[in-house]
Amino acid sequence: MHRYRFVLFRPLQFLPVLFGISVITFILVRLIPGDPARVLLGARSTPTAIARIHAQYGLDEPIWLQYFYFLQNLGKGEMGKSILFKIDVLKLILTRIEPTLVLVLTSVILSILIAVPMAALAARNNGRLADHAVRIVSTLGIGFPPFWLALMLIILFSVKLGIFPVSGYGDTLLDKAAHLILPSLTIALSLSAVLTRSLRAAMIVELQSDLATAARARGMPESIVFWRHVLPNSLVPTINLLAVNIGWLIGGTVVVETVFAIPGMGQLLVRAIFSRDYMVVQGVAMVFACATVLVNFLADIVTVTVDPRVRL
Amino acid sequence: MMPSATNATRMNLPWSRFLGRHLTLATGAGILGLFLMVALTAPLIAPYDPIFQNADVRLLPPALAHPFGTDNFGRDILSRVIWGARIDLQIAVIGVVFPFLIGTFVGTVAGFFGGIVDAIFMRLVDIILAFPFLVLMLSIIAILGPGLSSFYIAMALVGWVSYARLIRAQILVLKNSDYALAAVSLGFSRTRIMFRHLLPNAIAGSLVFSMSDAVLVLLNGAAISYLGLGVQPPVAEWGVMVAEGQSFITTAWWITLFPGLSIVVLAFGFSLLGDGLGEWLGVRE
Numbered sequence: 001m002h003r004y005r006f007v008l009f010r011p012l013q014f015l016p017v018l019f020g021i022s023v024i025t026f027i028l029v030r031l032i033p034g035d036p037a038r039v040l041l042g043a044r045s046t047p048t049a050i051a052r053i054h055a056q057y058g059l060d061e062p063i064w065l066q067y068f069y070f071l072q073n074l075g076k077g078e079m080g081k082s083i084l085f086k087i088d089v090l091k092l093i094l095t096r097i098e099p100t101l102v103l104v105l106t107s108v109i110l111s112i113l114i115a116v117p118m119a120a121l122a123a124r125n126n127g128r129l130a131d132h133a134v135r136i137v138s139t140l141g142i143g144f145p146p147f148w149l150a151l152m153l154i155i156l157f158s159v160k161l162g163i164f165p166v167s168g169y170g171d172t173l174l175d176k177a178a179h180l181i182l183p184s185l186t187i188a189l190s191l192s193a194v195l196t197r198s199l200r201a202a203m204i205v206e207l208q209s210d211l212a213t214a215a216r217a218r219g220m221p222e223s224i225v226f227w228r229h230v231l232p233n234s235l236v237p238t239i240n241l242l243a244v245n246i247g248w249l250i251g252g253t254v255v256v257e258t259v260f261a262i263p264g265m266g267q268l269l270v271r272a273i274f275s276r277d278y279m280v281v282q283g284v285a286m287v288f289a290c291a292t293v294l295v296n297f298l299a300d301i302v303t304v305t306v307d308p309r310v311r312l
Numbered sequence: 313m314m315p316s317a318t319n320a321t322r323m324n325l326p327w328s329r330f331l332g333r334h335l336t337l338a339t340g341a342g343i344l345g346l347f348l349m350v351a352l353t354a355p356l357i358a359p360y361d362p363i364f365q366n367a368d369v370r371l372l373p374p375a376l377a378h379p380f381g382t383d384n385f386g387r388d389i390l391s392r393v394i395w396g397a398r399i400d401l402q403i404a405v406i407g408v409v410f411p412f413l414i415g416t417f418v419g420t421v422a423g424f425f426g427g428i429v430d431a432i433f434m435r436l437v438d439i440i441l442a443f444p445f446l447v448l449m450l451s452i453i454a455i456l457g458p459g460l461s462s463f464y465i466a467m468a469l470v471g472w473v474s475y476a477r478l479i480r481a482q483i484l485v486l487k488n489s490d491y492a493l494a495a496v497s498l499g500f501s502r503t504r505i506m507f508r509h510l511l512p513n514a515i516a517g518s519l520v521f522s523m524s525d526a527v528l529v530l531l532n533g534a535a536i537s538y539l540g541l542g543v544q545p546p547v548a549e550w551g552v553m554v555a556e557g558q559s560f561i562t563t564a565w566w567i568t569l570f571p572g573l574s575i576v577v578l579a580f581g582f583s584l585l586g587d588g589l590g591e592w593l594g595v596r597e
């Protein structure tokens with residue numbers, strides 16, 4: 001259990017980062033040109049009403065005290081009110097988490113399902129035609145703009161073949177699944193391009209490792225050497241790569257949710273930006289940042305569990 | 313004499329032989345060169361005005377007169393794709409250059425001086441990296457207002473962190489090398505040691521990274537324009553063009569197909585150039 005000790009201490013190292021995240025999101029909203037009270041009141045803004053809002057939200061206090069209030073409210077789970085939706089930002093975000101979370105998870109699973117066979121094909125034929133083909137395809141794949149790929153998949157699968165719905169989310173489980181296939185595939189195709197490149201490199205190293213040689217010397221068939229020994233070891237760096245790319249993945253969901261009109265956090269962020277709903281922008285940015293920190297932590301735990309040699 | 317002689321032959325290697333040995337680098341450079349040419353000669357080679365609307369030729373499929381077809385305003389897609397090369401190349405280049413310069417400077421200084429300067433900058437790097445890139449970009453653009461200049465400012469504010477990290481790691485190793493110590497004992501100034509001695513040896517990794525970064529910047533710039541927060545219509549930019557064609561994907565697929573393909577090919581060029589540079593300079597990702 002000694003090697004799991006970091007699980008207790010690592011969160012302490014997160015404190016400065018979380019503090020920084022709160023400062024940056026606080027500054028983001030304070031930098032907005034114009035008076036938030038005026039935005040909040042809209043047409044009803046009279047000097048007395050503005051002064052009342054200033055006093056109510058502590059906007060007439062010094063900036064460091066405002067930051068203190070901001071933290072205090074965060075502690076109580078209050079992130080302000082959405083101007084557009086007229087409800088608490090936190091409540092609003094909670095209703096939007098499910099589609100985004102499901103989208104991210106299915107994309108990751110799908111991308112691994114695509115990347116593992118591709119990388120295996122390339123690594124086992126290192127330097128041959130199949131390898132070159134996989135490398136060219138994955139290098140091309142990195143440059144696919146998700147918003148465009150999404151539309152191309154819609155043309156192919158929804159318009160021409162009529163298999164999947166064009167956009168939206170659905171209500172029942174089956175309906176949701178049907179609506180999420182194309183969006184997940186969009187992200188998975190882009191992500192698998194990145195994963196394939198790194199998996200292939202890791203597999204080539206593992207194929208030449210002592211471990212693999214020893215397994216072959218014991219008379220193990222090459223396919224068992226590969227799937228039982230090489231694959232698990234080469235997946236370790238891929239887990240970290242996934243964690244590093246979580247920010248990129250979230251960016252992808254922001255775009256893809258907008259293309260497919262999925263009511264997730266990404267779509268909420270884009271709508272909030274257009275309607276100048278700054279409290280929502282702040283809330284979503286903060287939740288996404290905390291999720292990124294959490295995913296990196298989870299990736300560390302998974303790495304230590306999968307690979308007993310790793311010490312953190 | 314012999315080593316210098318072989319050295320001279322290597323340096324004088326004809327371009328054709330050099331490129332033959334570095335096929336990836338050559339292909340990448342070729343693709344980028346092509347796009348650069350297209351961008352520079354856009355007014356000469358574009359068959360039509362990219363923003364001229366002609367109601368007589370609305371939504372025409374690709375044909376001889378309009379090889380990439382026309383959009384709902386009767387604008388020629390090929391001409392718009394050609395003019396778009398100017399904007400999208402600019403996005404990829406400017407979006408990388410400023411982060412590169414800022415990050416290189418910060419990374420060099422932080423790595424060289426260490427201590428409190430290093431600690432402050434590296435914590436800042438950690439915090440910025442905690443935010444999903446696009447989310448932080450969008451939040452900054454939300455404040456600055458939509459537009460290409462907002463995109464560049466947001467890029468400069470956010471994008472430098474990766475370069476700072478890369479350079480700092482290199483400088484930390486190099487500053488203890490013998491030649492650095494020699495430069496110190498010769499009494500060279502710290503600025504000179506940092507930027508004339510250490511930086512040139514530390515920069516290869518960042519140069520290679522800047523190519524894959526250009527791909528990401530291009531995709532992000534196009535995505536932000538697609539969302540309506542970057543380049544504004546009627547300017548011909550590939551992300552904007554995809555967004556404009558979205559309502560017509562069932563009837564006029566060509567409006568979306570060609571600008572998207574242009575992004576893919578340009579990104580491919582940057583990726584290949586990055587891979588080729590990595591092979592050539594002996595940098596591993």
